[in-house]
Amino acid sequence: MVVTAPITTLTPPRPILPPLLHTIFRLLQVTLAAKREFERDLDSWTGAKDDFKSYDPPPFDRSEDDPPQHSERYNDNTAFTGPRSFFELFFDDSIINRIVTNTNANIASRKASGIDTKATDATAADIRALFGTLLLMSRAKMDRMEDYWHELYHWPRVEKLWARDRFMSIFRAMSVNAEPPPPDSTDRFAAVRTFVDELNKRFASALGPGRSLCIDETMIAFRGEHESIQFMPKKPISIGFKCFTITNSFGYVLCQVLYDGTNENDDTKNEGLTERVVLELVAPYSGDDITGPWHIVTMDSFYTGVPLFKKLHEIGTLAVGTVRSSRKFLPTDITDKKNKLKP
Numbered sequence: 001m002v003v004t005a006p007i008t009t010l011t012p013p014r015p016i017l018p019p020l021l022h023t024i025f026r027l028l029q030v031t032l033a034a035k036r037e038f039e040r041d042l043d044s045w046t047g048a049k050d051d052f053k054s055y056d057p058p059p060f061d062r063s064e065d066d067p068p069q070h071s072e073r074y075n076d077n078t079a080f081t082g083p084r085s086f087f088e089l090f091f092d093d094s095i096i097n098r099i100v101t102n103t104n105a106n107i108a109s110r111k112a113s114g115i116d117t118k119a120t121d122a123t124a125a126d127i128r129a130l131f132g133t134l135l136l137m138s139r140a141k142m143d144r145m146e147d148y149w150h151e152l153y154h155w156p157r158v159e160k161l162w163a164r165d166r167f168m169s170i171f172r173a174m175s176v177n178a179e180p181p182p183p184d185s186t187d188r189f190a191a192v193r194t195f196v197d198e199l200n201k202r203f204a205s206a207l208g209p210g211r212s213l214c215i216d217e218t219m220i221a222f223r224g225e226h227e228s229i230q231f232m233p234k235k236p237i238s239i240g241f242k243c244f245t246i247t248n249s250f251g252y253v254l255c256q257v258l259y260d261g262t263n264e265n266d267d268t269k270n271e272g273l274t275e276r277v278v279l280e281l282v283a284p285y286s287g288d289d290i291t292g293p294w295h296i297v298t299m300d301s302f303y304t305g306v307p308l309f310k311k312l313h314e315i316g317t318l319a320v321g322t323v324r325s326s327r328k329f330l331p332t333d334i335t336d337k338k339n340k341l342k343p
Helices: 019-046 083-087 093-112 124-137 145-149 156-161 164-173 193-206 267-285 306-314
Strands: 212-221 239-248 253-258 295-299 317-321
Touching: 083 124, 093 124, 093 164, 093 193, 124 156, 124 164, 145 156, 145 164, 193 253, 212 267, 239 267, 253 267, 267 295, 267 306, 306 317
Parallel strands: 212 295, 295 317
Antiparallel strands: 212 239, 239 253
């Protein structure tokens, strides 16, 4: 005899229902499923019982290793007990304490200016819970942040964990550097520069890169006001901050360099810019002290050029990339339009 468990999910509507009603019903199913997953995952970040086990990443020795598969590394139960323990690999106590200190300094500054006068200082637990809540909110988006506490559309687990005003006061004041930049500073990212550098150190030290590397631009979504906002219509994220990023063969980010938006329309300077960026990103994986096979860096035509590839070869790094026929020092087989390269 076959025993089946009772079906607890919503039954799909019959085909005779109007298409619009069928769409609404499916949307309701997806929303309820997302809500259940959201509430379950929130416990791993904000539950009263925290079984988080610290993890010390291996030292970065720059030696060759095969890129580990996700199932072999990130699902290792002896190292990671859940999503929070993996998050803490990068946002460790030092990073969290930096955020707490600067956020509280910003809260005090805002209160002195008559903004959020009832706000109280944040703790490390508050910042961790804030990150966990924001990450999970990104998977169950609402039109407005306040809707998570809406009488009709609310999320009970968020309401149970956070009072709306408390969450919003910390969210608005969260800062990684509450100190104003020097008046004569020309660094558009001075407020976050040290913070990004600290994260990059943790990205690189947590995982050996393997032999194959890749360099490309990535985008961080942002629609506020800033001098360095970029528009890249061909990217999945078209508006925001642009980063020059180096990854290993399966996309793990080893380092990101924020682009401040200067020299964008100057071709001569852009050639110098791309060369400087590539050499900066590969520096930890090149040089006389590197043992084993040379790394192979893959890039697109925005970076590829003869002078750059020669410099990479001089520091013990191989490179491959697509190329623009208008670049200097290329052989006529590439620059002459009459000649078509065979695949």
